[in-house]
Amino acid sequence: GAVVSQHPSWVICKSGTSVKIECRSLDFQATTMFWYRQFPKQSLMLMATSNEGSKATYEQGVEKDKFLINHASLTLSTLTVTSAHPEDSSFYICSVSRGDTDTQYFGPGTRLTVL
Amino acid sequence: SQELEQSPQSLIVQEGKNLTINCTSSKTLYGLYWYKQKYGEGLIFLMMLQKGGEEKSHEKITAKLDEKKQQSSLHITASQPSHAGIYLCGADLSLSNFGNEKLTFGTGTRLTIIP
Numbered sequence: 725g726a727v728v729s730q731h732p733s734w735v736i737c738k739s740g741t742s743v744k745i746e747c748r749s750l751d752f753q754a755t756t757m758f759w760y761r762q763f764p765k766q767s768l769m770l771m772a773t774s775n776e777g778s779k780a781t782y783e784q785g786v787e788k789d790k791f792l793i794n795h796a797s798l799t800l801s802t803l804t805v806t807s808a809h810p811e812d813s814s815f816y817i818c819s820v821s822r823g824d825t826d827t828q829y830f831g832p833g834t835r836l837t838v839l
Numbered sequence: 840s841q842e843l844e845q846s847p848q849s850l851i852v853q854e855g856k857n858l859t860i861n862c863t864s865s866k867t868l869y870g871l872y873w874y875k876q877k878y879g880e881g882l883i884f885l886m887m888l889q890k891g892g893e894e895k896s897h898e899k900i901t902a903k904l905d906e907k908k909q910q911s912s913l914h915i916t917a918s919q920p921s922h923a924g925i926y927l928c929g930a931d932l933s934l935s936n937f938g939n940e941k942l943t944f945g946t947g948t949r950l951t952i953i954p
Binding site: 756760762769773 | 872876944
């Protein structure tokens with residue numbers, strides 16, 4: 725069965741609104757979760773690393789105030805796209821890592837379309 | 840069965856030696872991406888291949904996509920400890936959705952470099 729779930733699987737929103745995406749680890753407590761954005765030519769781009777109970781670590785060029793990450797529990801991390809614009813339209817994917825292994829389990833992704 | 844097979848699953852080489860990792864699919868690869876992952880970190884994009892016979896290089900890493908676009912190889916020349924990690928191939932298996940749908944990932948190859 726699925727190890728990681730994301731909700732919603734797709735969302736359409738108006739420009740200027742905020743959207744929250746959830747990533748849940750279903751099989752184990754995930755000490756670390758990763759958020760990726762998918763681009764056509766580069767495919768997955770790591771946005772940030774989310775550690776439970778601490779602030780997320782953002783990759784260079786990713787606006788932390790625009791992409792808010794909250795890793796409130798060992799099974800849930802959320803990504804909030806604030807004041808979304810059409811250029812934020814993309815496929816957002818999370819992955820989870822258990823901590824005792826470096827295997828990553830990927831979520832099914834969330835397609836965001838900003839009108 | 841896995842849509843993308845990587846071989847070998849694990850590789851231990853002495854520093855300075857060359858090595859090759861393969862990624863094979865039974866389907867046409869419309870976009871093939873290579874990533875590297877270090878323990879506890881997210882995936883880092885290495886290269887993207889799209890055309891049959893295409894070859895790209897970055898520093899000591901060369902990736903090729905065969906003419907049939909069903910197999911890709913990643914070759915590291917004169918390996919260094921910094922090359923250690925897990926190498927993942929990811930692919931778009933649908934032409935109509937190139938760049939717009941979730942990737943299919945390979946099984947991963949764990950590379951260890953012995954000083």
